[in-house]
Amino acid sequence: ASEVSEAQTTDSDEIVTPVSQKCPKAKSEKMCIEIVSLAFNPEAEVMYDENIKQVYVEYKFYDLPLSETETPVSLRKPRAGEEIHFHFSKVIDLDPLEQKGRRQFLFAMLKGQDPEQGHLKFTVVSEPMDEEKKECQEVGYAYLELWQIMESGRDIPEQELDIVSPEDRATPIGRLKVSLQAAAALHAIYKEMTEDFFMT
């Protein structure tokens, strides 16, 4: 919540605006991930699977509970040629003092030593309808390579990632659109961690 000190008047002298004391966090101390939209290829098996009626998307981020990194609703499975829109954005605090763990987690991704950890993994999940007593089912994965963002030094306004099925990771079954504002934070993290490395 924003803190307010005294009210100040603007130059027009007729308008009163409460002054916020809260400084917005520096770009190098936060990142923003948005799950924008999702489409399936018309010929993909998921399109014909009548058990799949609605889907949501989630990702895992270090200590964050899934309830904060999954889209809050499932949307109807997109029809052929249709895109479904979540616009689910989350700002993740990367404070250098309070969130060291998260910064190290991102650094490990940037180094990409472990191929399973070199990217942010998004999972598309089929959620059964209320009346059905079935389990949620993973229908696809999409991967975002973080080192690309750091290397280019540019945020990703919107990027389409291939979705692959759990059974066959070679054939795309659809596209997940995500956006990421993280270039400044990733650059700062990489710099500080490699400096630490050379100093010890």
Added chain:
Amino acid sequence: MEEHEKVVPDSGAVFTLGKTRFAENIPSKFWFKNDIPICLACGDEHTAVVTGNNKLYMFGSNNWGQLGLGSESPVSKPTCIKALKPEKVKFAACGRTHTIVATEGGKVYATGGNSEGQLGLGDDEDRNTFHRIKFFTSQHKIKQLSAGSSSSAALTEDGELFMWGDNSEGQIGLKNIDNVCVPHQVTIGKPISWVSCGYYHSAFITTEGELYTFGEPESGKLGLPSKLLINHRIPQLVPGIPEKVIQVACGGGHTVVLTENAVYTFGLGQFGQLGLGTFIFETSEPTVIEHIKDQKISYISCGENHTALITDTGLIYTFGDGRHGKLGLGLENFTNQFVPTLCCSFRRFIVQLVACGGCHMLVFATPRLGVVEELELDE
């Protein structure tokens, strides 16, 4: 948060949400010394506020001169239009890049983008100061203004509707012409009580409570059966609403209708702006929002891709595209809403006015007296 709200005076505050250009687009608020808003209007990226002292304040993007301040620079603080001070401004409406205002004396002024004649000044030259539309005189008692992407509308107390500007989709109700740069009357032979211009479609209501739509026919936003869409350039009665219609609001691709008992929506709902849940992303059939059936709605507003509803008790519900925080549901984490969602931060206020724009929303609300103790316990 407590302190944050306590500073709002009893006369209320204007809350800015989404990309307003005010306070660096962080959810914020302002109020007037010895004055209150009586009319809010949002364009694609600019905002107008008319006050009880009949002053006009403008802020936001200004690349077409839509703020009427004599320049094309964006303005981040609400700024009084001094040139209109002697005029007693009553109403304002903002289109995508233009602004129209009406005064107590029945005069109508316009500024901003004019490529389609939407300023009603007889030409297609942009203006960066308010110019008077000579067509309107003191005999036109203006009751309501509305502005679409590049279209404009003025409704009089007598129930006469005048429209001008872009007609590429038939959105000002003329059959065989692309645009008109002076006001012309739109009539179906009955008095009209309400008008709304969407981005490329329009709607009005007769005093008898019938809804008519016209303009861009795609994606169900006219609420008409497909066999009637061939005549989309002239106003046609929307058949699927069995009750008296009170208000209509048109957005970018959707239409929201308030009747005596319910809220109906139709058109495009890919971001949730229809409020019909997570399975209906488009419909041409006027459909009741079941989710708020137990609430009495008193006012509706549509932005390009979002919708706001005010209840008779002064609560506000929003739904649709959540980007930039324009739904008023959070400070930095946002998501599309597919059903009407109560804006909890306004529970301690009585919402008086709302206006939805392209990527922003403005709310005027006064403190709800007597609930402070209860709400403080929540925190």
